[in-house]
Amino acid sequence: MQSLYRYFLYRHHIDIASSSLLHQLSKQWERPSHPHITEEEHKIVSEIKQKTANYNRNNITRTAAYLAFFERHPEVHWAFLAHIVSRNGGWNMTDLKGSVIPRLLPAEHIHPLFLFLERANALIFHDAYPQLLLYEKSKQKKKPLFHLLASFSVSSFMKPFWEYFFETKNSPVITVALIINEQQYIQKRVMENKFFQTHVLSTIPFIAEQWLGFNDVLIPYQAGPHIRLAGTTVRDFADVHHRIHIGKSLYSILFFQHRLAKRAYQFASQHAHTGSRADFWPQLFSAEKADPFRIYSPRLETVWPNISHPFSDRRDWFTDKTIIKMMETIPVMKEEDITANYMRNIQTLNAAVKAVQ
Secondary structure (H helix, E strand, C coil): CHHHHHHHHCCCEEECCCHHHHHHHHHHHHCCCCCCCCHHHHHHHHHHHHHHHHHCCCHHHHHHHHHHHHHHCCCCHHHHHHHHHHHHHHHHHHHCCCCCHHHCCCHHHHHHHHHHHHHHHHHHHHHHHHHHHHHHHHHHHCCCCHHHHHHHCCCCCCHHHHHHHHHHCCHHHHHHHHHHHHHHHHHHHHHCCHHHHHHHHCCHHHHHHHHCCCCEEEEEEEECCEEEEEEEECCCCCCHHHHHHHHHHHHHHHHHCCCHHHHHHHHHHHCCCCCCHHHCCCCCEECCCCCCCCEECCCHHHHCCCCCCCCCCCCCCCCCHHHHHHHCEEECCCCCCCHHHHHHHHHHHHHHHHHHC
16 A cells, blocks of 8 residues: 555546546447336335435434445445535534634624535435445345436436446546536536525625635544544635545545545544534534633534425436546545644634634
């Protein structure tokens, strides 16, 4: 592993799929598929839909479901990546009710920002978790069941990649396919939604939050007795290609850095996600509002209600096949500890709060 790691450092990107492989897989998109679904398969679809709805109650249940799936199927790297990103979504949600952000933003911006984060989190889970469970069921049955993806309105983009993964267990290819799919899936449903464009994406607070590190995506990991942070910052959340690049970069950091995945998993398995940043830095954050010495970072379920989401939009985002070029590589990311950078962001926010007061 160490020699492989050094090899990666001399490259700008890691090749994960050749043009010939992608061309071969793309031929499946040209074949119309209208399979007959058996009574047993109808039951599988119904069971998966029920499980997905049960775990899609809020950010806490979604985040736990991703981790539990990864523990059952560690070859599906995306599940652990999704767990880490979903943790960050929960922290961002509770920041809106903590002791810092509400003093910097007008009250009328708080709820739209929560809805923005919650809607994206719920939509990705609604689309991705049935895919994960269908893979699990395919393993149990020892045969691919990915013709059933259409029953969950999953994009036609995903079927050949799941079938390829079922045969090869090529983790990077299915991970990048899922990264592309999920970011494209939320583009029209969230990023181009008129309400969110008006009340979130076009507002000065959203820009300020990005600048202040609100969109730092943190990967906490165990470093001896301490929790340190790896990760990166999302600079342009509205741009789908930037989000895909960030997803690939996080995957590179998490799974292609020496021992980081193991240490990040050690943190995740030992610290249940509550939405409070006290999960990773209890010395700085507290889930209790009355604590006068630490920054208030509440547990999510104490400050935000469960939201019932509609999932009526069944459009397939996959209309431009040039997107497949993004499957070929992931960037090589230099190992970087951002603990000090994140601490500076916290200090900046606290200074801003004192200035306002």
